Amino acid sequence: DVKVTQSSRYLVKRTGEKVFLECVQDMDHENMFWYRQDPGLGLRLIYFSYDVKMKEKGDIPEGYSVSREKKERFSLILESASTNQTSMYLCASTPGTNDRVWGNTIYFGEGSWLTVV
């Protein structure tokens, strides 16, 4: 079975803390993504990666960074957490080369609920 695993389902962090959200996929997928999901706003893309050590900004990268040192792992980093980063974070992955990413199914993890107090 295809598996995208987000290691932390529920986190509570204090304002100003550095937060790491980890995502691992076991499907040898080239492409990995971080979204945040907020009521009434749908899913918004934060960052994505097409390859190891490669990253590109999505629509809302401010306040976030990412790391992809190994193909199977894509980490989202909140350098200094703020209350407006309280949200559900979804990791996703999909196989395929750059020009035909979306012909393939995208697989999502179960989400990480982050509360910043």
Next chain:
Amino acid sequence: AQSVTQLGSHVSVSEGALVLLRCNYSSSVPPYLFWYVQYPNQGLQLLLKYTTGATLVKGINGFEAEFKKSETSFHLTKPSAHMSDAAEYFCAVTEGGGATNKLIFGTGTLLAVQP
């Protein structure tokens, strides 16, 4: 830039009734189109997708959607709702016809199924 509109943030139907969830996109370039379902406290699961070919697409759990280029729509339907269909549904499109980095999501429609 591409955008996706889902009409109705909340839809309520009776068990056994027709389900119709609406999705319209903005681009003149035919995109790839997707419907995802999210059950409570879970990630998103692909229901169906349209890339090329037949415009009526059948997905899992009895859902189907029809790509209508003239109406820039990709509405999701199911003939008879089950209680287990209660979930949030997201329409998504690619920006630029598939050869792109981005998947653009609608704001979601929460489907309630009444007994």
